[in-house]
Structures are given as structure tokens and as C-alpha cells.
Amino acid sequence: MNKTTTRVAEIIINELKLEDVTPQTFDADLDLVDEVGIDSMDLATIALVLRDEYGIRIDEDDYPKLTTVRIIAEYIDNKLTSGE
Amino acid sequence: MNAPSQEYKFSEITAHPLIRDKWEKVRRYFFLRESTYDMTNRCNIRCEGCYYFTGEKQFATENNDRDDWRQLLEAEKKRGITFVVLAGAEPSLVPQLCEVCYRAIPLGAIATNGLKPIPREIDYRIHISVWGNDRTSLAIRKAPDMLTRQVTNYQGDPRAVFVYTFNPDNIDEAREVTEKLAAGGLQITFNMFSAPVGYQGPLRHTPESLDRTKQVMTELLAEFPETVLFSPYNIVAHTRQQGLHELFSCSYPRMNPSTAIGLGRSFRQYRTDLQWNRDAACCVPDTDCSDCRHYAAGSAIVTARMYRHATDPVTFSAWLDYVDTYLAVWVRGYEKGPNLCEVPVVPPPNNS
Numbered sequence: 001m002n003k004t005t006t007r008v009a010e011i012i013i014n015e016l017k018l019e020d021v022t023p024q025t026f027d028a029d030l031d032l033v034d035e036v037g038i039d040s041m042d043l044a045t046i047a048l049v050l051r052d053e054y055g056i057r058i059d060e061d062d063y064p065k066l067t068t069v070r071i072i073a074e075y076i077d078n079k080l081t082s083g084e
Numbered sequence: 085m086n087a088p089s090q091e092y093k094f095s096e097i098t099a100h101p102l103i104r105d106k107w108e109k110v111r112r113y114f115f116l117r118e119s120t121y122d123m124t125n126r127c128n129i130r131c132e133g134c135y136y137f138t139g140e141k142q143f144a145t146e147n148n149d150r151d152d153w154r155q156l157l158e159a160e161k162k163r164g165i166t167f168v169v170l171a172g173a174e175p176s177l178v179p180q181l182c183e184v185c186y187r188a189i190p191l192g193a194i195a196t197n198g199l200k201p202i203p204r205e206i207d208y209r210i211h212i213s214v215w216g217n218d219r220t221s222l223a224i225r226k227a228p229d230m231l232t233r234q235v236t237n238y239q240g241d242p243r244a245v246f247v248y249t250f251n252p253d254n255i256d257e258a259r260e261v262t263e264k265l266a267a268g269g270l271q272i273t274f275n276m277f278s279a280p281v282g283y284q285g286p287l288r289h290t291p292e293s294l295d296r297t298k299q300v301m302t303e304l305l306a307e308f309p310e311t312v313l314f315s316p317y318n319i320v321a322h323t324r325q326q327g328l329h330e331l332f333s334c335s336y337p338r339m340n341p342s343t344a345i346g347l348g349r350s351f352r353q354y355r356t357d358l359q360w361n362r363d364a365a366c367c368v369p370d371t372d373c374s375d376c377r378h379y380a381a382g383s384a385i386v387t388a389r390m391y392r393h394a395t396d397p398v399t400f401s402a403w404l405d406y407v408d409t410y411l412a413v414w415v416r417g418y419e420k421g422p423n424l425c426e427v428p429v430v431p432p433p434n435n436s
Contacts, residue, residue, distance in 0.1 A: 024186030033345050037164075040335075040346030041114040044390045060391055061436055081300040 001028055005073040011049050012069065016042060023069075028070040054080060097400050101415060102424055103316075106404045109421070113411055116191070117382070118159060118347075120169040120367055121354045123181055124148075127173035128199055131215065131225040133251075133287045136172035138280035139370035144355040150184050156358050157188030164350055166194035167414075169380070170208070171368065172207035172356075176200040182208075193414050194378035195247075198234035199227065209242040209416050214261055214272075216254035224287075231261060235268055245313060245413055247269060247379065251277035253286065262304050264310040271415045273313040274301055276322050276377035280370050283321050288375065298323040313412050315423045317407035321431060322377045323388050328385050329373050333436035335388045339373055347384060383410040388407070390430040399432065401425040 001009070001024070009026035012018070016038060025058040032038045040045075040063060047058040050072070058066075066072045117214050122240055127136070136142060147153070157168070175182055176196045185192065186206045194202060198212035212234050216218045219229035223255035231376050238244035246265055248258055258274075264400070265272050276297070279288045301319045307313045322332060329339060340348040352360040353369055364370075367380040386406050401424035412420030 001186075033349070035351045039114065039117065039350075040388055041111075041390065043345060044388075045111070045114075048389055048394050049135075052093040054093050058391070059435075060389070067344070074108075 001019070003075065004077055005069055007053065008050070008073045008076070009069050011053065012036075012038075015046050015049060029066055029068050032069070033059060033067060045047055049074065056080065088278065090376055094394050097394060097397050100397055103397060103401055103404065106401075106408060106421060106424060107194050110404060110407045110411060113415065113418070116167045116415075117350050118167040118367075119165045119171060119237040119350070119352045119354065120171055122172040122198065123170050123175040124178045125173055125356050126177050127197070128177065129174075129197055129225050129227045132281045133224075133277065133280060133283060133285060135278075135280050135368050135370050136171075138283070139364075141172070141355045141364070141369060141382050144357040144359070146356045147358050148178065148181065150180060152358060153181050153184045154188060156354070157185050160352075165189065166191060166272050168208075169195065169353045171195040174180045174200075176202050180207065182206050191415065197225075197227075197230075197283060198246075199230070201237040204241075204243075207243065207416055209245060209414055211240070211413075212238060212240065212244060212246045213275075214246050214248045215251070217260050218259045219255050220257060225398065233272065235264065238270065239268055240288050243416060244270060246272040247274040247275050248272055249277050250289075250293075250301075251287040252290060255293065255296050258300050262308055262311060266308050270311070271313055271355045272308075272324070273409070274318070275379040276415055277373040278327075278368065278378045278381075279338055279372045281372050283372065289377070294325065309422075311430055313409055313420055315402070315409050316426055316428050317402035317406045318382070318409055320402075321406065321426045322379070324431070327374055327376045328378070328381050329376060331431050331434055332385045332389050333434055334373065334376070334381065336365070336384065338364060338369070347390060379413070382406075383414060386410075389432075392434075395432065398425055399429050400426070402429040 006023045010023040043063050054069050054076050098107050168185055175194050183206055189257050193209040195211045203394055215224055220231055222228050277287045298319055304313050335347045337348055342348040353365045354360045370377045394401050405423045405425055407419050411418045
């Protein structure tokens with residue numbers, strides 16, 4: 001996992017208080033809605049923490065696309081690269 | 085009030101002790117996932133502008149089989165539903181079905197006209213609809229002594245919250261009703277008449293009636309803080325010229341094509357035949373979406389827009405007050421705290 005992926009996993013674990021998993025063991029391709037059980041309010045909370053961490057804005061309309069840790073990490077990296 | 089121009093981190097906003105406490109308080113309820121259920125197609129009164137008796141759902145076959153309802157609710161629980169809203173036409177006429185729902189999913193609310201008490205063992209929040217004083221209720225709802233009978237039925241009942249629906253003709257009666265409920269130690273929250281599709285009658289709000297409603301709500305909230313479950317931001321969100329959809333983009337399936345997450349994924353509105361239709365699924369089906377300022381709709385729609393409210397401490401406080409209010413109105417045992425934001429915050433831009 002790259003640095004962003006690990007950090008996103010860590011934030012999700014902390015915010016959702018997930019047990020028995022570490023950023024290193026978190027399956028980055030796990031479907032966060034279907035397999036972890038997060039909902040829109042959880043995702044909004046995570047988006048705010050990510051906004052703090054990376055200084056990027058996550059559009060509410062983009063939530064449905066952010067289905068895995070890997071996709072979220074790629075989304076962040078793309079935003080950082082494009083300077084949005 | 086406009087939001088400050090300074091950009092805040094979320095951690096800076098929630099560093100304020102009062103904000104942090106309320107944030108931690110409300111976020112414990114983020115597990116709530118609602119669906120709504122029409123319980124019967126019968127009602128013991130017939131109100132002008134009733135959304136239930138608009139559109140097709142009123143003609144659905146009524147299923148009174150407890151086992152069918154039990155199976156449905158168990159399936160709903162497996163689907164992740166944690167909160168039920170029992171509504172149309174009049175749930176108190178089928179208490180046996182309400183009890184089946186309560187046994188399966190113990191968090192929920194029942195929307196009733198309050199004329200027939202709902203058994204105490206069904207420990208849901210009870211929303212009792214009020215459309216004015218008894219004279220007005222007789223005219224619009226064709227039921228005599230309505231408020232008097234509602235109060236008698238629910239006096240001292242901690243499940244009860246009276247829901248006053250403002251329309252252009254009953255604005256100034258809200259004070260009389262609030263005073264009566266306050267004297268009885270009862271609670272009230274505010275709703276806005278939201279026109280059913282095609283309705284062009286006198287109950288539809290006008291710019292003038294919205295302004296007057298805002299003024300009366302503000303006065304009553306200030307004068308009866310122990311009785312009125314509302315906040316200044318509730319007043320803003322529900323009395324603007326723009327309806328809830330234009331302000332916040334409705335997240336119910338009827339207006340939200342996404343099935344990926346949130347209400348678009350999980351919400352269903354079951355009719356009395358235990359069927360549901362995604363195209364009609366929202367908390368008040370057959371309401372004209374452009375005129376929707378309904379309290380139930382706002383509870384979900386405004387709450388879902390947390391991210392855009394997390395811009396500064398004032399705006400986020402207003403959002404927290406709204407969510408604190410919604411939880412107090414809908415969840416048994418949840419106690420509303422003092423409002424943090426006493427100023428009328430302008431809703432954030434809607435870029436969705």
C-alpha cells in the first residue's frame with residue numbers, strides 16, 4: 001500500500017472504531033458500504049477528516065464513487081496532483 | 085447571517101467544547117437508517133390537502149396479516165433498517181400491526197391524528213398532527229374538539245410530540261396551541277404545509293405566509309423553549325422561498341438516482357400492500373417536490389448535508405442544532421440540548 005492508502009485506512013479505522021484490523025492489514029479493495037457497513041454520514045465524517053489532513057475538498061456528489069480505501073486514496077492523490 | 089470568510093479545519097470547529105459535546109452526542113445516532121410504511125388505507129377523519137389521499141397509494145390493497153408484516157420487518161432489519169416511520173392513513177386503527185413492527189425494530193415513530201390512543205406498550209415516538217385550533221380543525225379536518233381530545237389522549241405520555249403544520253390560514257393560531265400544550269407539559273415541533281402534486285388550494289404557502297410563519301416560529305421558540313422542539317436553523321431551512329430540494333438537493337430515492345450509499349440506497353416507502361416503488365419513494369410521497377418544506381423530509385435532507393455545513397463554528401453549530409432537534413423529535417428517550425446558534429444562518433450554497 002502506498003502512503004496515502006495507509007493513511008486513509010488509518011483514518012477510517014479510527015473514525016469508525018474498527019477492531020481487529022490495522023492500516024497494514026486493511027484490505028484496500030474492500031467495499032466500504034457492502035462489506036464494512038459504512039453509510040453516508042460516516043463517509044461525510046471521513047471526508048471532513050481527509051479535508052483536514054490533505055487540504056482538499058471532497059464534493060458531496062463524489063461520495064457514491066468512493067467505495068474503497070484504494071479509490072479514496074487515488075481520488076486524493078489525483079486532487080493533490082491537479083492542485084484542486 | 086453569512087458564514088465567516090475564514091476557512092476552518094473540521095478539527096478546529098470541533099475543538100470548541102460545546103460544539104464537540106453536541107457533535108459527539110449526535111454522531112452516536114448515525115446508525116439510524118429509516119424506511120416508512122403505510123399501515124392502512126383507512127382514516128377516521130378526512131383532511132383537506134392530505135398527502136395520503138393523493139395519488140395511487142391510497143388504492144393499494146390493505147394487508148392486515150401479522151405474519152406478512154412480521155416477515156417484512158424482519159427482512160427490513162436484515163437489510164439494515166434500524167428506524168421505522170409508521171404513517172398513512174391512520175396507524176392507530178391497526179395497533180396490532182404497529183406492535184408487530186415495534187417487536188421487530190424497536191426504534192421508530194408513528195404519525196397519527198391522535199384521536200385514538202396508541203397502546204403504551206408500543207414505545208415509539210408518537211407524532212400527533214395539529215392543524216390549528218379546534219375551530220380550524222373542524223373546518224379543515226371535519227373533526228370536533230380535536231386538540232382537546234388529542235391532549236386528553238396523550239397527557240403525560242413521554243412518547244408524544246405534537247406536530248403543528250403551518251399553512252397560510254393558521255399561523256396566528258400556533259400561539260394558542262403552544263400555550264395549551266405548554267400548560268399541559270407537552271411538547272410541540274413545527275411542520276410546514278407542503279402541497280401535494282397538483283394542489284393549488286388556499287393551504288399552499290405564499291412569500292407573505294412564509295415570512296409571517298418565520299416570525300411566529302421565532303417568537304414561540306424564544307418564549308417556550310421547554311415546549312418547542314425547534315432551532316433557529318430549523319426556522320431558516322423550512323421558511324425560505326426555496327423548498328428543501330432546491331436548498332439542499334433531496335437525498336430520497338424519488339429525487340436521487342444514486343443507489344450507492346445513504347437514503348438512495350436504503351430508503352423504501354412501503355404501501356399498505358407491502359410493495360414499494362423507487363420512483364415514488366420519499367417520506368411524503370405525492371408531495372410537490374418544489375414546494376416541500378416538510379419536517380420529516382428536512383430531518384433527513386438537512387442532516388445528510390453535514391459536509392457543506394462544516395465550514396465554520398457558527399454554521400456547523402446551526403447544523404448541529406438542527407440534528408439535535410431532529411433526533412429529539414424522532415427518537416424516544418433522546419433529550420434535546422440548548423441551541424448553540426441563536427442567529428439565523430444562511431444555508432450553504434447548493435452545488436449538487
